[in-house]
Amino acid sequence: LLRDHGRHEMRSPAQHPLPFHTLSTHCVEMASTESAAQLKLFGMWASSYTHRVQLALKLKGLEFEYVEEDLSNKSPSLLIYNPIHKKVPVLLHGGRPLAESVVILEFIDETWRQNPIMPEDPYERAVVRFWCHFCDDKLAPAVGAVFRSTGEEQKAAVAEVHQNLGLLEGELREGHFKGRRFFCGEAVGLLDIVVGCGSYWLSVFEEVAEVKLVDPVAFPLFHAWLRDFEAQETVREIIPPADRLLEYARGVRQYLLGLATQHATTSASSHNDGSGGSGDHTGADHSTGGTTSDQDSKDS
Numbered sequence: 001l002l003r004d005h006g007r008h009e010m011r012s013p014a015q016h017p018l019p020f021h022t023l024s025t026h027c028v029e030m031a032s033t034e035s036a037a038q039l040k041l042f043g044m045w046a047s048s049y050t051h052r053v054q055l056a057l058k059l060k061g062l063e064f065e066y067v068e069e070d071l072s073n074k075s076p077s078l079l080i081y082n083p084i085h086k087k088v089p090v091l092l093h094g095g096r097p098l099a100e101s102v103v104i105l106e107f108i109d110e111t112w113r114q115n116p117i118m119p120e121d122p123y124e125r126a127v128v129r130f131w132c133h134f135c136d137d138k139l140a141p142a143v144g145a146v147f148r149s150t151g152e153e154q155k156a157a158v159a160e161v162h163q164n165l166g167l168l169e170g171e172l173r174e175g176h177f178k179g180r181r182f183f184c185g186e187a188v189g190l191l192d193i194v195v196g197c198g199s200y201w202l203s204v205f206e207e208v209a210e211v212k213l214v215d216p217v218a219f220p221l222f223h224a225w226l227r228d229f230e231a232q233e234t235v236r237e238i239i240p241p242a243d244r245l246l247e248y249a250r251g252v253r254q255y256l257l258g259l260a261t262q263h264a265t266t267s268a269s270s271h272n273d274g275s276g277g278s279g280d281h282t283g284a285d286h287s288t289g290g291t292t293s294d295q296d297s298k299d300s
């Protein structure tokens with residue numbers, strides 16, 4: 001799925017001197033000028049949640065200052081602006097912080113009305129929110145479980161990913177999204193951003209974890225939707241190059257599997273000497289594309 005990406009020069013946020021390109025329409029230029037000084041995004045180059053916000057800002061034609069975070073050594077600013085979750089992305093608007101990517105996306109859409117990413121109709125908006133929750137609460141954790149496991153545990157996780165992709169496929173085939181190019185119509189919208197920024201990890205994980213997740217025969221409509229999403233110019237400019245994602249994912253998987261082995265050994269020995277378990281010290285965010293590890297600091 002990411003095969004084409006190498007043909008385009010795509011730079012990670014860390015390498016990309018923001019603000020982004022000159023914008024073409026008058027409306028977009030106005031919006032950019034107005035907001036460039038006001039918007040600051042704290043993110044991490046491989047974070048699909050950060051990519052969501054970058055893509056929304058890009059679709060709106062908004063310029064912003066980008067701050068790359070080292071997630072293994074978070075900046076005081078990040079901890080001040082997101083004391084609850086201590087995660088990226090955080091968007092500052094005129095000095096006021098907002099955390100949680102979907103919350104940020106809705107804020108962006110409500111603040112800058114050009115190129116809407118949410119439907120007008122309240123029911124349609126509610127449907128978008130429902131599927132955003134599905135993506136973050138069911139699909140992403142299942143994908144994360146594939147990535148950090150092996151053997152039987154991994155097989156069960158793959159089956160769960162397939163089950164969840166089957167639900168999306170069903171909605172595209174004969175459910176709410178039937179006949180639509182993107183989830184809310186002809187243009188990339190909020191739900192496409194949420195499902196799409198993250199779905200490019202599926203092919204990366206397929207290679208790294210040696211599994212098949214998006215079978216084009218089993219999930220033809222989801223597969224076609226993902227290819228269409230990834231082919232969008234704005235999306236191509238956001239997603240880091242496949243080889244960089246692959247290298248990063250390999251390192252993180254190795255790290256997580258190493259920790260799991262270490263944890264199993266420690267649990268077994270503490271069980272034997274009666275000293276009790278050690279809990280989860282991975283610091284890993286098990287959802288798609290989100291981890292805190294030494295690898296992060298190496299790459300960011």
Ligand SMILES: N[C@@H](CCC(=O)N[C@@H](CS)C(=O)NCC(=O)O)C(=O)O
Nearest residue numbers: 047049087088100101285289290292
């Ligand atoms: N629900 C959050 C998830 C954000 C998230 O998981 N961010 C990861 C990077 S992809 C992070 O900052 N992890 C740091 C940590 O877990 O300590 C959102 O939608 O913004």
